[in-house]
Amino acid sequence: MTQVFEVSGMHCGGCASRVERAAAGLAPGATVTLDPPRLTLPQGAGLAAETINKALAQLGDYRVRGPLAEGG
Numbered sequence: 001m002t003q004v005f006e007v008s009g010m011h012c013g014g015c016a017s018r019v020e021r022a023a024a025g026l027a028p029g030a031t032v033t034l035d036p037p038r039l040t041l042p043q044g045a046g047l048a049a050e051t052i053n054k055a056l057a058q059l060g061d062y063r064v065r066g067p068l069a070e071g072g
Contacts (some may be wrong), residue, residue, distance in 0.1 A: 005066035
């Protein structure tokens with residue numbers, strides 16, 4: 001099942017790229033969209049928001065909330 005998180009603090013494509021690189025380090029295949037600001041983890045990744053937020057804190061004022069939805 002995939003997990004989708006809302007991402008705050010992203011304002012441009014560069015922000016989205018930084019968040020995606022950090023997330024992909026935790027879960028290869030993670031994707032980020034700017035509009036809407038979402039992080040989608042691939043099937044089987046199963047990460048908690050606090051784990052992702054620890055990685056994002058090193059980059060700037062980015063935070064995830066969720067997961068918002070799970071899909072198959």
